[in-house]
Structure formats: C-alpha cells, structure tokens
Amino acid sequence: MRFMVLGPLQIVVEGEPRPSLGKTAAILAVLLLNRNLPVSTGRLIEAVWGEEPPRTALRQIQNRIAEIRGLIAGDPHCNLETIGSAYRLRVGPGHIDVDRFESGCAYARSLVDEGSPVEALAMYDRTLALWRGPAFAGLEGALIESGADVLEESRMEAVEERLDLLLRLRRFDQAATEARALLAEHPFRERLVCQLMIGLHATGRTAEALEAYETLRRALADALGADPGPHARRTHLDLLRGNLDLHNPTTGPRSKPRRPPLPRQLPAxxxxxxxRTAELARIDARWSARDGKGPLAIAITGIGGAGKTALGLEWARRRLADFPDGQLHADLRAGDDPADPLAVLHGFLRALGTHPTDLPDDRGQAAANYRALLADKRVLIFLDNARDADQVRPLLPGEGGSAVVVTGRGRLDRLRHVSDVVAVELAELPEDDAVALLRRLTGDTTAKRADAAAVAAHCGGLPLALRIAAGLLDERPSLGLAGLAKRLGDGSLWRAGERDQIARVFDLSYAGLDDAERRCLRDLALLPGADIGEPTALRLAAATGGDADRVLDSLAAAHLLRIGADGRLRLHRLVAEYARAKAPATADEERALRERAVAGFRDLRAPAPLEEYGFLTAAYRAWAAFPEGAVLADVLCGFAKRGHRPEELERLGEDALAAAGPDPGRLARHRNLVAVAAYARGALAKAEEYSRAALDAVERTEHGDRFGAARANLATALARLGREQEALPLLNAALAAAAAAGRDADAAAMGMTLGWLHYRMRDFAAAEQALATALGRFERGGDAAGAREVHAHLVEVYRAWGRHTQARASLRRIAGS
Known part of the structure; x- marks a missing residue:
C-alpha cells in the first residue's frame, strides 16, 4: 500500500488506486502531513470544519477514523493508533510518495556534489515525475493548505536545482524556455529570473534577458515596495558588464560540500x-555515573500499555542537551512482522550521511559502519517496541557517549552481556499518579478525588486505559469523572472499539505464547482474587501439559504475569479480562479449574497459611453456589479457629448460605463456618444456633454425621454456654463416630475437648481417662503440638484434683517437648 499526496490524495494498492475517500480525505491528509506523530482530535475537527464544527463532530471523526482503519487493515507497513484523545498514523519508510521524492532529491544532490551532472539531471527528472499536480489537490482547509505549501516549496527548489543543471550542461535554450514558463506561475521567484537571464544571454538574446530583470524589478516594486535580492542584482550587473561566466553559470550562492543534517528523529x-519519579531518578543516576567509555542502554520493559514509550520519551526530552549530535529512532515492531535489524541499520546510516549506494548488504558490515560513525558522537538512539535482545544487539553503538533507550514487552536481560544496562520494569501507575493523569487529560480539576480514583481503579492504573477513559469524556463531557466511574462500573461505556484498542496492545505478547502458556494464562485469569499463591499457580500450570515452572516463567517474561517480592502471583485486571475473552472457558473447564484450585487446600494436613486468606475468601465469595465453595467453607474454618478475622468470616458464611441452594451437604458446611466464626468471637448463642442447624442439615445427607464433626461443634458451643449435660452425650457420640471411621486426628481433638468437658463438670477421673486416650492418639499420629496441648489440660486437671506429682510430670513433658 502506498499513499500518494503529490497531487490528488490517493491510496494505491498493488498499483490500483482505491475509490474516492470523500470527507475522510481531509482527515487522512492531516494524519499524513503529521505521519508518525500524534494528532489531536481537535486538530482533525479543525481540518474538516474550521472554527464552526457541528455538534456531532467528534462522532464523525471517530467514524472516519474507523473508515481509515478499514482501508489500511492488514498492511504491515502502516497502522493507525489511538493515543488518548489523539491519533497517530504510522507509515513505513517509502510508503508515501513524499518519502520517495525527498530521497530522490537527496540522491540527485549527492550526484551533483560528486561531479555527475548528467546522472543528477536524470534523477531529478524521475523524482519530479512523481508529482501528479498540486499537493493534496482538491482539498481545502488551512492546515492542509499550509502543509501543501511546504511541499510545493520543496518541489520548486528541486525544479530550480534541475534548471541549474541544464545551464551547467550548456542546454541554455531549454533552460530559458522552461524558466519563462515557470515564471508565468511564479513571477517573484528570483532564482528563476536569474536562470532565464543566463539562458537568454547565452543564446544571443541579451536584450530579452535585461527586460526579464526589469520586469522583476517593476513587479516587486508595485506589489511589495521592494527591490530584487542581491544575487539577482549581481547577475544583472554581470550581464551589463559582460562578466557573466557561461562556462560555470550559477544562479545562487556557490554551493559548499554538503554536511548531512543532524538527525532529529525522536517523536514528540x-x-x-x-x-514515574522513581524510575526517572534511577535512570538519571545511572546516566550521571557512566564512565563515558561506552554507551548506556536503558531497557524499559513492562506490560503492554504501561507507558514504556512515554517514559523513554520523557527522559529523552529532559536530556536532549546531552546529545548534541542528534537522535535516531526506530520502531522495531515486536510481533509477527518484526523489523529487520539490517533495514534499521540502513535507515540509521542514511540519517548519518551514508549515500544509498554505499549501504552494505551484510549486516555485520552495516553494524560496523554504524558503530564507526557513532564512535566520537553523542547520539540518543531510541529503539521502540523491541522483540528481544537479539534484535537490539546489532543496533548498539560500540563506544562513546551515546545512550540507547529500548522499550519492549519481553525481558531484555541478555543486553547485559554486551552493554552497560539500567533495567526499568514498569507496573501500573499508583493511585495518586493515575488520578493526576486523569485530571490532566480531562482538564477536570474540580471532580471529587474518590470519583477519579474509581475511574483509575476500573482502568487498573494502566496509562493506556486511563487515556482511553479520558477520551470517552471528549464524547460525553457532561458525564464528568463521577458519571464516567459509574458507567465504567456497569461496563456500558467499554464498547467494542475501546476494548479492541486495549486488546491490540496485549496481542503482541499473547502471540508469543504456546498453547500451554495461553491455557495457563486463561485459567489464572478465571481465578478470583487479587493474587495467587505459587502452589495453586503451579497446579494449574501443570494441568496444561507443559512444564509448570517453564510455563509460569514464560508468562512472567512476557509481563503478562507479575511475581511479587512476597512470592504471590498477580495478573493485571485488564490482562485477566483479555485472557478470558481470548479463550472463553466452557462450563466443564470452569468446573475442572475450581476442583484443581480447591484440591490443594482440601488435602492440606495443616491449616492453610495466612497469606492464602485473601485468595480463599475471594474464591469462597465467587464459588459459594458450587460444591467447591462448600469445601472452602471447611478450609476457612481453620482461620476462624485461629481467631483470624472471625467477624468477616461469619458474614461470608451468611452470604454464602443465600447462594448455596437447597443441598443439605452444602448448607451444613456454610452453617458450620458461621458457627465456628461466631464461637471464635464469643457469640455463643449464635454459635449454638448455627451448629444445631448444621447438624440438622448434615443428618439429611446420605451418610449423615458419619465423622461426628457436626455433633462435636454443637457440643463445644453448649459446653461454653454452661450446658454440659446437653453437651456430654453429643460429644461422646461424635468421638465414637470419628474413632469408628478411623479419623484418629479428629478423634484426638474430640477426646481433648471431652476431657476439658469432664474437667468443667469436676469429674477428674473421667477427664484424665479422656485426655490420656487423646494423648495416645496424638502421639501415634506424630502430632507433638496436640500432645503438648493435652499435657497442658492434664496439668489443670491434676492440680484441681490435688495430684501435684502428676501435674509436675506433665509440666516436664511440656518443657521437654
């Protein structure tokens, strides 16, 4: 695909122009005039409607942008990006006729400098043939006309340089004829007048040459009140004195050897x-501490949309004075069509003054030439969107005071082997910075901070998402941040278009994953909660069929999964949403996922670690209606028994009961959680109520209270309420059930509770017997902590019984263990 602007605006595909663009042409024209740079929505509106846009202007711009995206879809050399409320049309080198015109003129000038005027003239002829008429012919508007004027001036400069060549080649009559025709359209171009005067004089028409000068003088005086410039006056004077050198005619100041202009390729x-204050300070510290012997590579990595390019450009903007020899920039296009390092090197070499015919075809030689040109310079090289270190390595300078900013979604660790590197990994913005960005983008400085914070939370602190959200307010400014927070909460403003913008950012990382990694990412995204423990993540990763450690490491390397200093794994909320949408799970897959996630906690022989509390409670909320939610109720009882947040667990159990349905087994487990939590916080009456309800539900199941747990819980609550006589038969029956079922650990705990109950009833002999039996079970099971607790109860029993020798013996057992 090529864009043709040197004449009527056209898009040409495989040599065939696309149909007329209609009103879309004006927008495309402004984007092309500012190609590879952001163009605000306001400038696009101004280009189409001037100072009086219709009320629907923003919507019409969005529709036209969608139309342009449709026109260029599938072309790897151009892409239309949304950047907040601005748009950037990326156009690859050579895919717009302006690029070919400018490179052709540069080549022709180099031929002139090398003393090859015939070849230079042929090059000018081919280059000027690219013009099919006035630039952007047929389009109106101040912005477009201003850009067209700049292009027309470039064309006229090339035309005049070509006429100079005709004079040098002594084709005087042709030069005079063409100059006279051009002056009919451009009567004030003094260089054309000089060329006409020389051509006429050389062909024996000196009187006409003098008249040409007089015509120019009168026209300038009448129109501008000015005289001809110094070179026109000098040419006229030489003509009068007969001093005009026809063997070396010149119509302008004698040219000097051209030095290539400093490259200024850095985007805005x-x-x-x-x-990003800490990140900028870290980069500054490393830059200031460099030894100057070699370049510093600044590797900025992170999740797509985190603002890697923005950070790099901000640091570059602040440090421009450190790079007096210019800036180079390349989009390395990580993804399915990554930039070839040799092509990038060719672009850099041309920018540094290498003639196109001198570009090496060998990548190693091109890299060597590149390093040689930069050896004594201080240049900033910005390599955006890198795929990996292998793609970047040939583009690194060899020595000197240059800096290389590299951004990418993947790890760039291997750059350390070839360069001094400062690595910066970006996460989402902290809430304060996210709120500040929203206020700056929307201009809404009066909104409540809570509203801005709510929008930032819905966007997950991701700068790209925050810019998209701010753009939504351009369309509906009456919403304000408060209204936007509400709409984002119910999802009504996250239309397909905005979701697609975010998805395109994650697509590059996702494309590099294999099937096992994609499935693992989806499964992790289906888990509730803010973070995930490593054992759970490894269990899910292993279920994909891949090597679990490798799968998780690959997701972390792609910055789709973050592993915190605490060892917990976290997915950005927008990454999770993307992964769920990319590979929707079936009901069977979701059930299998719940079973795998819960199995690891169900099978624990010890209470779940405290760091799993957040994940387990989130999973319990989300899965309360499923069998796995009931299993988690048993796991959460362990937290309540340790006194960890019993009030919250009690509420969670009550909420789960509302969603649990009629299944008596599930009801029993949720009621039991409420009972255990109420007991832990001292709400004994409520503990009795829910323990009794749990027992009622479990007795309606197929196997009833076969392990005795429900009866034991109710007995414990009754005992604490001082109703020992009611508690005793329940506890004896529970203990017998547990022992019969071979649940020695449960029987040991119930036996200890039974001993405590007899102690409260002052039946010390029965207490001793129950505790001795429980002690044996704990010791056979290797539970030293349980055994110590039994001895502590025995100490109390023996002291109350007056058996101090036995009490001391139990104390020694406690001390010795």
Whole structure:
C-alpha cells in the first residue's frame, strides 16, 4: 500500500488506486502531513470544519477514523493508533510518495556534489515525475493548505536545482524556455529570473534577458515596495558588464560540500505525562555515573500499555542537551512482522550521511559502519517496541557517549552481556499518579478525588486505559469523572472499539505464547482474587501439559504475569479480562479449574497459611453456589479457629448460605463456618444456633454425621454456654463416630475437648481417662503440638484434683517437648 499526496490524495494498492475517500480525505491528509506523530482530535475537527464544527463532530471523526482503519487493515507497513484523545498514523519508510521524492532529491544532490551532472539531471527528472499536480489537490482547509505549501516549496527548489543543471550542461535554450514558463506561475521567484537571464544571454538574446530583470524589478516594486535580492542584482550587473561566466553559470550562492543534517528523529513526547519519579531518578543516576567509555542502554520493559514509550520519551526530552549530535529512532515492531535489524541499520546510516549506494548488504558490515560513525558522537538512539535482545544487539553503538533507550514487552536481560544496562520494569501507575493523569487529560480539576480514583481503579492504573477513559469524556463531557466511574462500573461505556484498542496492545505478547502458556494464562485469569499463591499457580500450570515452572516463567517474561517480592502471583485486571475473552472457558473447564484450585487446600494436613486468606475468601465469595465453595467453607474454618478475622468470616458464611441452594451437604458446611466464626468471637448463642442447624442439615445427607464433626461443634458451643449435660452425650457420640471411621486426628481433638468437658463438670477421673486416650492418639499420629496441648489440660486437671506429682510430670513433658 502506498499513499500518494503529490497531487490528488490517493491510496494505491498493488498499483490500483482505491475509490474516492470523500470527507475522510481531509482527515487522512492531516494524519499524513503529521505521519508518525500524534494528532489531536481537535486538530482533525479543525481540518474538516474550521472554527464552526457541528455538534456531532467528534462522532464523525471517530467514524472516519474507523473508515481509515478499514482501508489500511492488514498492511504491515502502516497502522493507525489511538493515543488518548489523539491519533497517530504510522507509515513505513517509502510508503508515501513524499518519502520517495525527498530521497530522490537527496540522491540527485549527492550526484551533483560528486561531479555527475548528467546522472543528477536524470534523477531529478524521475523524482519530479512523481508529482501528479498540486499537493493534496482538491482539498481545502488551512492546515492542509499550509502543509501543501511546504511541499510545493520543496518541489520548486528541486525544479530550480534541475534548471541549474541544464545551464551547467550548456542546454541554455531549454533552460530559458522552461524558466519563462515557470515564471508565468511564479513571477517573484528570483532564482528563476536569474536562470532565464543566463539562458537568454547565452543564446544571443541579451536584450530579452535585461527586460526579464526589469520586469522583476517593476513587479516587486508595485506589489511589495521592494527591490530584487542581491544575487539577482549581481547577475544583472554581470550581464551589463559582460562578466557573466557561461562556462560555470550559477544562479545562487556557490554551493559548499554538503554536511548531512543532524538527525532529529525522536517523536514528540506523549501528552500529559505524570509520575514515574522513581524510575526517572534511577535512570538519571545511572546516566550521571557512566564512565563515558561506552554507551548506556536503558531497557524499559513492562506490560503492554504501561507507558514504556512515554517514559523513554520523557527522559529523552529532559536530556536532549546531552546529545548534541542528534537522535535516531526506530520502531522495531515486536510481533509477527518484526523489523529487520539490517533495514534499521540502513535507515540509521542514511540519517548519518551514508549515500544509498554505499549501504552494505551484510549486516555485520552495516553494524560496523554504524558503530564507526557513532564512535566520537553523542547520539540518543531510541529503539521502540523491541522483540528481544537479539534484535537490539546489532543496533548498539560500540563506544562513546551515546545512550540507547529500548522499550519492549519481553525481558531484555541478555543486553547485559554486551552493554552497560539500567533495567526499568514498569507496573501500573499508583493511585495518586493515575488520578493526576486523569485530571490532566480531562482538564477536570474540580471532580471529587474518590470519583477519579474509581475511574483509575476500573482502568487498573494502566496509562493506556486511563487515556482511553479520558477520551470517552471528549464524547460525553457532561458525564464528568463521577458519571464516567459509574458507567465504567456497569461496563456500558467499554464498547467494542475501546476494548479492541486495549486488546491490540496485549496481542503482541499473547502471540508469543504456546498453547500451554495461553491455557495457563486463561485459567489464572478465571481465578478470583487479587493474587495467587505459587502452589495453586503451579497446579494449574501443570494441568496444561507443559512444564509448570517453564510455563509460569514464560508468562512472567512476557509481563503478562507479575511475581511479587512476597512470592504471590498477580495478573493485571485488564490482562485477566483479555485472557478470558481470548479463550472463553466452557462450563466443564470452569468446573475442572475450581476442583484443581480447591484440591490443594482440601488435602492440606495443616491449616492453610495466612497469606492464602485473601485468595480463599475471594474464591469462597465467587464459588459459594458450587460444591467447591462448600469445601472452602471447611478450609476457612481453620482461620476462624485461629481467631483470624472471625467477624468477616461469619458474614461470608451468611452470604454464602443465600447462594448455596437447597443441598443439605452444602448448607451444613456454610452453617458450620458461621458457627465456628461466631464461637471464635464469643457469640455463643449464635454459635449454638448455627451448629444445631448444621447438624440438622448434615443428618439429611446420605451418610449423615458419619465423622461426628457436626455433633462435636454443637457440643463445644453448649459446653461454653454452661450446658454440659446437653453437651456430654453429643460429644461422646461424635468421638465414637470419628474413632469408628478411623479419623484418629479428629478423634484426638474430640477426646481433648471431652476431657476439658469432664474437667468443667469436676469429674477428674473421667477427664484424665479422656485426655490420656487423646494423648495416645496424638502421639501415634506424630502430632507433638496436640500432645503438648493435652499435657497442658492434664496439668489443670491434676492440680484441681490435688495430684501435684502428676501435674509436675506433665509440666516436664511440656518443657521437654
């Protein structure tokens, strides 16, 4: 696909122009004039409607943008990006006729400098043939006309340089004829007048040459009140004195050997940059501490949309004075069509003054030439969107005071082997910075902070999502941040278009995953909660059929999964949403996932670690209606028994009961959680109520209270309420059930409770017998902690019984263990 702007605007595909663009042409024209740079929505509206846009202007712009995206879809060399409320049309080198015109003129000038005027003239002829008429012919508007004027001036400069070549080649009559025709359209171009004067004089028409000068003088005086410039006056004077040198005619100041202009390729900074203070300070510290012997590579990595390019450009903007020899920039296009390092090197070499015919075809030689050109310079090289270290390595300078900013979604660790590297990994913005960015982008400084914070939370602190959200307010400014927070909460403003913008950012990382990694990412995204423990993640990763450690490491390397210093694994909320949408799970897959996630906690021989509390409670809320939720109720009882947040667990159990349905087994487990939590916080009457209800439900199941747990819980609550006589038969029956079922650990705990109950009833002999039996079970099971607790109860029993020798013996057993 090629864009043709040197004449009527056209899009040409495989040599065939696309149909007329209609009103879309004006928008495309402004984007092409500012290609590879962001163009605000306001400038696009101004280009189409001037100072009086219709009320629907924003919607019409969005529709036209969608139309342009449709026109260029599938072309790897151009892409239309949304950047907050701005748009950037990326166009690959050579895919717009302006690029070919400019490179052709540069080549022709180099031929002139090398003393090859015939070849230069042929090159000018081919280059000027690219023009099919005035630039952007047929399009109106101040922005477009201004850009067209700049292009027309470039064309006229090339035309005049070509006429100079005709004079040098002594084709005087042709030069005079063409100059006279051009002056009919451009009567004030003094260089054309000089060329006409020389051509006429050389063909024996000196009187006409003098008249050409007089015509120019009168026209300038009448129109501008000015005289001809110094070179026109000098040419006129030489003509009068007969001093005009026809063997070396020149119509302008004698040219000097051309030095290539300093490359200034850095894109404009991303609007509205905020925060990242620590990251900028870290980069500055390493830059200031460099030894100057070699370049510093600044590797900025992170999740897509985290603002890696924005951070790099912001640091570059602040440090431009450190790079007096210019800036180079390349989009390395990580993804299915990554940039070839040799092609990037060719672009850099041309920018540094290498003639196109001198570009090596060998990548190693091109890299060597590149390093040689940069050896004594201080240049900033910005390599955006890198795939990996292998793609970047040939583009690193060899020595000197240059810096290389590299951004990418994957790890760039291997750059350390070839360069001094400062690695910066970006996460989402902290809430304060996210709120500040929203306020700056929307201009809404009066909204409540809570509303801005709510929008930031819905966007997960991701700068890209925050810019998209701010763009939504351009369409509906009456919403304000408060209204936007509400709409984002119910999802009504996350239309397909906005979701697609975010999805495109994650697609690059997702494309590099294999099937096992994709499935693992989806399964992790289906889990509730803010973070995931490593054992759970490894269990899910192993179920994909891949090597579990490798799968998780690959997701972390792609910055789709973050592993915190605490060892917990976290997915950004938008990554999780993306993964769920990318590979929707079936009901059977979701059930299998719940079973795998719960199995690890169900099978624990010890209470679940405290760091799993957040995940387990989130899973319990989400899965209360499923059998796995009931299993988690048993797991959460362990937290309540340790006194960890019993009030919250009690509420969670009550909420789960509302969603649990009529199944008596599930009801029993949820009621039991409420009972255990109420007991832990001292709400004994409620503990009795829910323990009794749990027992009622479990007795309606197929196997009833076969392990005795429900009866034991009710007995414990009754005992604490002082109703020992009611508790005793229940506890004896529970203990017998547990022992018969071979549940020695449960029987040991119940036996200890039974001994405590007899102690409260002052039946010390029965207490001793129950505790001795429980002690044997704990010791056979290797439960030293349980055994110590039994001895502690025995100490109390023996002291109350007056058997101090036995009490001391139990104390020694406690001390010795």
């Amino acid at each position: 900074p991303v609007p509205g940059f905020v925060g």
